[in-house]
Amino acid sequence: MTDLLRRLFRTRQGAFGVSILMIVTLICLLGPALAPYSPDRMDFLGRFAAPGVRHWLGADQFGRDELSRLLYGARDTVPAALLATLAGTLVGAVLGTLSAYAGGSWDEAIMRTIDAVMAIPGLLLALLIASTLGGGEQSALLAIAIAFAPGMARITRSVALAARQEEYVAAAIARGESGVRIVFAEMLPNVIAPVIVETTIRVSFAVMLLATLSFLGLGAQPPSSEWGLLVSDGRTYLHDAPWLVLVPGAAIAISAIGFNLLGDGLRDALNPRDER
Amino acid sequence: MSLTWLSRRLLLMAYTMLVVAVLVFAITQVLPADAAVTLLGQNATPAALLALRQKLGLTDPTWLQFWHWLWSLLHGNFGTSMRTGLPVGPTMFAALSRSLLLAACSILLMLVIAVPLGVLAALRRGSALDVFASLVSYLGISVPEFVTATFVLVVLADRLGWLPATGYVPLSQHFADGVRHLIAPVLTISLVLIAHVARMMRSETIDVLASDYVRAAQLKGLLRRTVLVRHVLRNALLPVVTVVALDVGYLLGGIIVVEEIFAIPGIGRELLIAIQNRDLPSIQAGALIMAGTYAVANLLADIAYALLDPRLRYD
Numbered sequence: 001m002t003d004l005l006r007r008l009f010r011t012r013q014g015a016f017g018v019s020i021l022m023i024v025t026l027i028c029l030l031g032p033a034l035a036p037y038s039p040d041r042m043d044f045l046g047r048f049a050a051p052g053v054r055h056w057l058g059a060d061q062f063g064r065d066e067l068s069r070l071l072y073g074a075r076d077t078v079p080a081a082l083l084a085t086l087a088g089t090l091v092g093a094v095l096g097t098l099s100a101y102a103g104g105s106w107d108e109a110i111m112r113t114i115d116a117v118m119a120i121p122g123l124l125l126a127l128l129i130a131s132t133l134g135g136g137e138q139s140a141l142l143a144i145a146i147a148f149a150p151g152m153a154r155i156t157r158s159v160a161l162a163a164r165q166e167e168y169v170a171a172a173i174a175r176g177e178s179g180v181r182i183v184f185a186e187m188l189p190n191v192i193a194p195v196i197v198e199t200t201i202r203v204s205f206a207v208m209l210l211a212t213l214s215f216l217g218l219g220a221q222p223p224s225s226e227w228g229l230l231v232s233d234g235r236t237y238l239h240d241a242p243w244l245v246l247v248p249g250a251a252i253a254i255s256a257i258g259f260n261l262l263g264d265g266l267r268d269a270l271n272p273r274d275e276r
Numbered sequence: 277m278s279l280t281w282l283s284r285r286l287l288l289m290a291y292t293m294l295v296v297a298v299l300v301f302a303i304t305q306v307l308p309a310d311a312a313v314t315l316l317g318q319n320a321t322p323a324a325l326l327a328l329r330q331k332l333g334l335t336d337p338t339w340l341q342f343w344h345w346l347w348s349l350l351h352g353n354f355g356t357s358m359r360t361g362l363p364v365g366p367t368m369f370a371a372l373s374r375s376l377l378l379a380a381c382s383i384l385l386m387l388v389i390a391v392p393l394g395v396l397a398a399l400r401r402g403s404a405l406d407v408f409a410s411l412v413s414y415l416g417i418s419v420p421e422f423v424t425a426t427f428v429l430v431v432l433a434d435r436l437g438w439l440p441a442t443g444y445v446p447l448s449q450h451f452a453d454g455v456r457h458l459i460a461p462v463l464t465i466s467l468v469l470i471a472h473v474a475r476m477m478r479s480e481t482i483d484v485l486a487s488d489y490v491r492a493a494q495l496k497g498l499l500r501r502t503v504l505v506r507h508v509l510r511n512a513l514l515p516v517v518t519v520v521a522l523d524v525g526y527l528l529g530g531i532i533v534v535e536e537i538f539a540i541p542g543i544g545r546e547l548l549i550a551i552q553n554r555d556l557p558s559i560q561a562g563a564l565i566m567a568g569t570y571a572v573a574n575l576l577a578d579i580a581y582a583l584l585d586p587r588l589r590y591d
Contacts, residue, residue, distance in 0.1 A: 116291060123529030127548075
């Protein structure tokens with residue numbers, strides 16, 4: 001484990017990614033403590049204040065401090081994306097491992113159906129599910145988890161198929177272990193590494209998807225200051241107060257880049273052979 | 277490319293579309309919307325609602341409703357919009373044609389930029405250009421379309437005033453103006469595509485450059501340019517075909533957002549309006565047509581791949 005971490009930090013992407021994500025984590029943990037104002041505090045004299053001494057990142061149409069809103073909103077954005085991805089990964093990993101273990105026509109049927117579900121573009125699927133669930137932060141979260149599961153199942157399956165050929169599975173079958181035990185106790189722990197890499201990269205998609213759903217009105221609802229919602233709010237005042245869209249937009253992008261870099265770093269750290 | 281391969285591939289596509297249809301139907305069944313209430317309004321009498329529900333077939337068992345729906349779909353009938361009262365099919369296909377124009381322009385711009393960028397980055401690894409290319413890749417992959425679109429609007433339309441902010445002008449109506457309205461959305465969409473393809477192109481080119489046949493071609497004394505075009509480019513481009521097809525999925529997702537922001541009356545915007553208004557037939561048609569477009573793109577990519585790679589032809 002420490003060896004992996006050392007190798008991770010030796011890759012340029014890994015070191016960058018971890019640094020970015022540490023800052024993002026700190027913001028999520030300490031955001032409300034760091035915020036100079038309450039995110040809902042209105043100041044009608046300070047409406048559309050440009051970034052300056054009073055409001056470091058400016059103020060919005062109600063004079064609410066943009067920095068405070070950003071710091072509070074981090075909690076509705078990044079941890080939510082992480083949670084959605086983990087839920088999707090868990091369901092997908094179990095499904096993919098089961099499919100690989102079952103093999104034969106079961107495997108074929110499950111995989112063709114997964115292919116079919118994946119024929120629906122991710123955002124479209126998430127949109128449809130989120131609107132079915134009635135919109136709001138929780139349904140957006142669930143929609144992303146459901147939309148991610150098929151892709152994760154496909155990846156886990158391909159890794160698990162390789163694992164199935166391994167001798168330890170044959171040994172477990174010979175020992176007379178039950179199918180469930182072989183899947184969960186023997187195979188799942190061994191297919192986890194590539195799945196972790198894929199999950200990390202997918203968190204960045206989840207951050208973007210979650211923000212996009214809020215932007216389209218199907219995710220977090222006001223008065224939340226989820227970052228996608230901040231962009232959507234600020235869009236009306238693009239001309240007079242561009243910082244209202246630029247600041248949360250940059251925050252979304254930086255967090256997503258952090259997870260992408262970490263994923264790439266992890267991939268390199270886990271495959272030392274690949275020198276690219 | 278054998279006939280069995282093609283027929284198996286087509287069968288797979290039919291199965292895909294069937295699953296998609298089941299899924300879309302299931303999702304719209306769960307949607308909290310009552311067509312009868314939507315049509316008659318909140319104040320309609322229970323008797324009138326019941327009568328209309330019976331007339332619309334909403335009291336039938338679900339499987340029968342699905343069967344009726346699928347049957348009319350197969351006859352090209354997508355139903356009537358609950359919002360406008362117009363047939364959904366023609367509306368959606370007209371919108372799709374505008375989206376396809378946007379998509380085609382974006383893919384074209386992507387190819388023109390991403391392929392040379394990826395190859396050059398691979399030829400000069402570690403150079404400023406390589407660093408720039410990987411920076412563009414990270415940005416393209418990590419910035420959601422609605423943010424890119426907003427940035428493009430702020431800079432190109434608002435601050436610099438080079439482009440019109442939003443809206444759509446058909447090319448047939450006023451060509452130059454139509455093109456000007458397309459620039460910002462095309463830039464937004466192609467950034468993601470450039471990111472994916474430039475990255476793929478770079479790593480493929482690096483692989484191909486290290487291969488034996490390229491070394492052999494170089495040792496044979498072929499011109500550097502000949503080796504690059506005939507051996508490196510040709511082989512490195514092959515996997516890109518698949519990436520482009522997969523990217524059509526991102527593209528269709530991105531198009532929903534981009535059309536909404538730039539107010540382009542394409543299929544993504546139609547679908548969003550349908551979702552906001554709980555217009556079930558339009559949601560179903562929009563989702564199905566988008567998924568169908570993606571399926572066709574993947575089919576074409578597979579066929580292109582089989583034609584380009586002789587090893588796959590006799591599978």
